[in-house]
Amino acid sequence: MKTPRPLGPGPLAPVPPVAGQTLDAQLHLLDRQVLDSDGVPVTTVDDLELGAPEGEPETPMGTVIPPGTPAPVLTALLTGPVLGTRIFGGRPPSSRLIRVPWTDVADVGVVVRLGVSGQGLDADWVERWIRDKIIARIPGGRRDPR
Numbered sequence: 678m679k680t681p682r683p684l685g686p687g688p689l690a691p692v693p694p695v696a697g698q699t700l701d702a703q704l705h706l707l708d709r710q711v712l713d714s715d716g717v718p719v720t721t722v723d724d725l726e727l728g729a730p731e732g733e734p735e736t737p738m739g740t741v742i743p744p745g746t747p748a749p750v751l752t753a754l755l756t757g758p759v760l761g762t763r764i765f766g767g768r769p770p771s772s773r774l775i776r777v778p779w780t781d782v783a784d785v786g787v788v789v790r791l792g793v794s795g796q797g798l799d800a801d802w803v804e805r806w807i808r809d810k811i812i813a814r815i816p817g818g819r820r821d822p823r
Contacts, residue, residue, distance in 0.1 A: 700785060702751075710788045711754065711777065713795030719777075720800040722789060724755040726776065751779050754789070756800050775800045 700706060702725055711719045727749040729735045736742055757774040777800055783792035791798075812818045 698785070705785055706754070706789065709785075711756075711791060711800070712788050713791045713798075714783070714793055715795070717795055718804050719791065719795040719798060720756040720775075720803065722754045723757060723759045724774065725751055726753040726755055728752040753778050754782070 706722050706725060709722050711722060713719050730747045730750050733747055736746065753776040755774045755776060757769060759769055762769050775798075777791070777798060781791050781793045782789060784790040
């Protein structure tokens with residue numbers, strides 16, 4: 678019987694302590710609703726954009742990251758037309774995805790809250806279109822239920 682060979686050079690180094698909150702991308706960010714500073718729904722988080730820490734060189738795609746390299750940092754939330762690719766597989770072209778800079782995020786909880794108004798973001802066009810073309814046609818859909 679063969680003994681499984683360990684993957685990599687050895688055990689991983691312990692995670693260094695960092696300031697701030699530790700987020701699990703799949704648990705805390707992906708598929709979360711995004712609200713602007715006024716509490717208005719803007720979009721949902723479909724993907725994340727990662728980059729090199731400030732002052733560090735970018736690692737080219739497809740290369741092995743050498744040990745001791747600082748971990749990548751989150752630079753933007755991505756949203757866009759991903760329903761078809763989730764059903765049929767693949768990835769939408771990056772030019773079709775809308776970027777919401779991570780610096781605009783104010784809080785991560787049950788929803789992701791932005792510190793800016795959604796009016797200036799292109800990400801809320803889907804919410805507006807659904808509101809104007811679908812919800813408005815439902816009887817009583819044009820008035821506030823309060």
